[in-house]
Amino acid sequence: MKPIEDRYRKKKRKIMSPADVEAVSARTGGRPPRSATGPRAGGPPGARTDWGEVGEWYDALVGDQGSEYHREVVLPGVMRLLAPGPADVAVDVACGQGVLCRLLHAKGVRVTGVDAAGSLIQAAIARGNPAIEYRVADARHLRVLPAEHFTLASCVLAIQNIDPIAPVFEGVARLLVGGGRFVLVMMHPAFRVPQQAHWEWDPGTRTQFRRVDRYMIAAKTAIRVHPGSNPAQQIWAFHRPLQTYINALGAAGLLVDRMEEWTSHKKSEPGPRAEAEDRARKEIPLFLALRAVKPRAQGV
Numbered sequence: 001m002k003p004i005e006d007r008y009r010k011k012k013r014k015i016m017s018p019a020d021v022e023a024v025s026a027r028t029g030g031r032p033p034r035s036a037t038g039p040r041a042g043g044p045p046g047a048r049t050d051w052g053e054v055g056e057w058y059d060a061l062v063g064d065q066g067s068e069y070h071r072e073v074v075l076p077g078v079m080r081l082l083a084p085g086p087a088d089v090a091v092d093v094a095c096g097q098g099v100l101c102r103l104l105h106a107k108g109v110r111v112t113g114v115d116a117a118g119s120l121i122q123a124a125i126a127r128g129n130p131a132i133e134y135r136v137a138d139a140r141h142l143r144v145l146p147a148e149h150f151t152l153a154s155c156v157l158a159i160q161n162i163d164p165i166a167p168v169f170e171g172v173a174r175l176l177v178g179g180g181r182f183v184l185v186m187m188h189p190a191f192r193v194p195q196q197a198h199w200e201w202d203p204g205t206r207t208q209f210r211r212v213d214r215y216m217i218a219a220k221t222a223i224r225v226h227p228g229s230n231p232a233q234q235i236w237a238f239h240r241p242l243q244t245y246i247n248a249l250g251a252a253g254l255l256v257d258r259m260e261e262w263t264s265h266k267k268s269e270p271g272p273r274a275e276a277e278d279r280a281r282k283e284i285p286l287f288l289a290l291r292a293v294k295p296r297a298q299g300v
């Protein structure tokens, strides 16, 4: 199956120019203006973006052990970057149906998973161990969890489905103890820009290359998960340049100590373009992983 950001279909798209992005950032410290996000009174800022309506499909796709990309690339990388041990207490933000929570629990970690989709939290509970705590909660409103309680935090393949991101990172910083680690994994924003980047073939040099038409934009794109059978079911993808993530982490007091770019494990079927396709897959990363640390208070 193609990664979700690659299966976008043309629909609604809202793009801000680089100048707009800079102006918004200057005014709001990285948050979109309130008028643009439509905050709900007393709730998280921004519109609803949870995957509750597509929960059944996503749970079946991920299964007990994860989708193929989870199993081959993402989960091994996340576990290596988190480096969990039995003394750790972890929170997985936007945990979906709990695939990472189950893996952390198997390593002896005390785990809490939160997601805004009730149907996915139900699926997580049904698949999980009762020792894993699950909560329906919005990633932009993590005050429901205790401060300075967790040694590890993660947000896997979800930050590009959430807007704004500043409250997510501020919330994670509040949850972590000093020295706690946060691992963030996303589709690589430099090469996977919904509706603005795709593979192309250069017959002259027999090269498969990634064409990127736009990058320095903030864009919101509707993605249909079943374009044929149920075009009404859609989720949202938010594109932001890499600097937005690094700067929002820094503004929340989370300092990046590691960045990794993960390529696809897949191989093309034998054919005239197979070698070029395999080389392109190895050259152009599919995922970006960032690890950030909450500094310890001075003198502690």
Ligand SMILES: C[S@@+](CC[C@H](N)C(=O)[O-])C[C@H]1O[C@@H](n2cnc3c(N)ncnc32)[C@H](O)[C@@H]1O
Pocket (backbone or CB within 6 Å): 048, 049, 050, 051, 052, 062, 093, 094, 095, 096, 097, 098, 099, 114, 115, 116, 117, 120, 137, 138, 139, 140, 155, 156, 157, 158, 161, 162, 163
């Ligand atoms: C691609 S899924 C990833 C789920 C899980 N991390 C995984 O790797 O399977 C994106 C998840 O983000 C969740 N999500 C979207 N917006 C959210 C929000 N504002 N607060 C919490 N979760 C949110 C969705 O409900 C969905 O479970």
